[in-house]
Amino acid sequence: MPDDHATAPGPDAATRAKREEFYGRIAGESLAPLWEVLKGLVPPEPRPTPRPYLWRYETVRPYLMEAGRLLTAEEAERRVLVLENPAFPGKSRATATLYAGIQLVMPGEVAPAHRHTASALRFVLESAGGHTAVGGERTTMRAGDFVITPSWAWHDHGNESGEPILWMDILDLPMVNFFESGFSEHHNDKAQSIGRPEGDALARYGAGLLPVEGGSPFGRTSPIFNYPFERTRAALASVAAAGSLDPHWSATLRYANPMDGGWAMPTIASWMTHVPAGTGTAALRSTDGIVVAVAEGRGVARIGDQRIPFGPQDIFVVPNWTWRAFEAEEDCFLFCSSDRVAQEKLGLWREERGQA
Numbered sequence: 415m416p417d418d419h420a421t422a423p424g425p426d427a428a429t430r431a432k433r434e435e436f437y438g439r440i441a442g443e444s445l446a447p448l449w450e451v452l453k454g455l456v457p458p459e460p461r462p463t464p465r466p467y468l469w470r471y472e473t474v475r476p477y478l479m480e481a482g483r484l485l486t487a488e489e490a491e492r493r494v495l496v497l498e499n500p501a502f503p504g505k506s507r508a509t510a511t512l513y514a515g516i517q518l519v520m521p522g523e524v525a526p527a528h529r530h531t532a533s534a535l536r537f538v539l540e541s542a543g544g545h546t547a548v549g550g551e552r553t554t555m556r557a558g559d560f561v562i563t564p565s566w567a568w569h570d571h572g573n574e575s576g577e578p579i580l581w582m583d584i585l586d587l588p589m590v591n592f593f594e595s596g597f598s599e600h601h602n603d604k605a606q607s608i609g610r611p612e613g614d615a616l617a618r619y620g621a622g623l624l625p626v627e628g629g630s631p632f633g634r635t636s637p638i639f640n641y642p643f644e645r646t647r648a649a650l651a652s653v654a655a656a657g658s659l660d661p662h663w664s665a666t667l668r669y670a671n672p673m674d675g676g677w678a679m680p681t682i683a684s685w686m687t688h689v690p691a692g693t694g695t696a697a698l699r700s701t702d703g704i705v706v707a708v709a710e711g712r713g714v715a716r717i718g719d720q721r722i723p724f725g726p727q728d729i730f731v732v733p734n735w736t737w738r739a740f741e742a743e744e745d746c747f748l749f750c751s752s753d754r755v756a757q758e759k760l761g762l763w764r765e766e767r768g769q770a
């Protein structure tokens with residue numbers, strides 16, 4: 415692309431000084447010259463800030479257990495270690511737009527009921543049967559389940575099993591806080607009252623059937639708030655067994671809102687990719703930064719110029735507009751989340767497929 419400005423000679427010292435003096439005077443009126451910042455405001459292509467990063471479960475888990483001895487879930491409100499991308503120190507961000515963390519609830523503990531306009535999802539890493547309650551229904555959270563807390567829904571977590579439960583949280587907090595549109599409140603009770611039997615939402619909305627009248631009780635969010643791994647895994651295994659996998663996506667299915675076929679959540683897109691043992695994917699990049707949690711399997715992620723070996727329950731970041739490809743040593747099931755749905759609605763999302 416022609417760029418005459420890049421080759422034009424710069425101004426002399428006297429002109430520069432005059433301009434600086436001018437900038438100084440207008441700054442007092444809260445005015446600034448666009449031409450000094452224009453290139454940074456409209457880059458020719460995305461310049462990703464987040465860095466590729468891997469949190470190994472075997473490294474992180476002992477720190478969570480240590481936190482479990484330092485304070486209770488109730489004291490902490492949520493006992494979470496934030497997965498903070500090294501490019502955003504102190505900002506509680508895994509990618510530019512997503513918060514991520516790992517939460518621990520010990521046997522007998524309760525994480526008290528509250529609600530917020532930020533949407534959350536949980537991807538369960540380890541469980542002998544803890545639960546979350548959302549909008550009057552409980553769901554048992556098992557390893558690999560994708561669980562949703564819709565915007566403004568009351569939610570509390572508990573663990574009546576004998577073992578710790580750990581899961582990854584992803585929230586759209588950086589987006590909500592960018593818009594400075596967030597609200598939150600605490601419930602009067604530690605745990606909300608339960609009005610429906612466990613499995614009610616899945617029966618009504620998750621069996622390829624829908625109530626004959628009415629929309630989602632959760633507005634723009636899917637009425638299914640637990641997509642069990644057992645079902646997702648079986649579907650992906652069948653897709654892979656049927657053959658002719660996509661060179662870039664292998665076997666990938668997205669978590670859908672049964673009310674409209676769109677993504678399950680209004681701000682966060684989630685999908686699961688199955689890469690069969692001994693196979694790999696061709697390089698792909700997209701404008702959404704992705705948090706990947708390994709549900710099952712070992713392999714290597716190539717992210718930009720980095721080679722990242724991963725194993726079960728590890729979590730890694732693929733920055734926006736950065737080439738990614740996966741190689742599976744074992745059958746891999748990769749849970750992925752990004753802001754793709756928000757970018758699509760705003761007309762911003764793009765992808766580029768490398769040579770297959």
Ligand code: 1HN
Nearest residue numbers: 492494515517534569583585
């Ligand atoms: C939250 O409400 C949860 O409900 C987890 O489990 C992590 C991080 C920031 C703000 C709210 C939860 C959170 C959070």
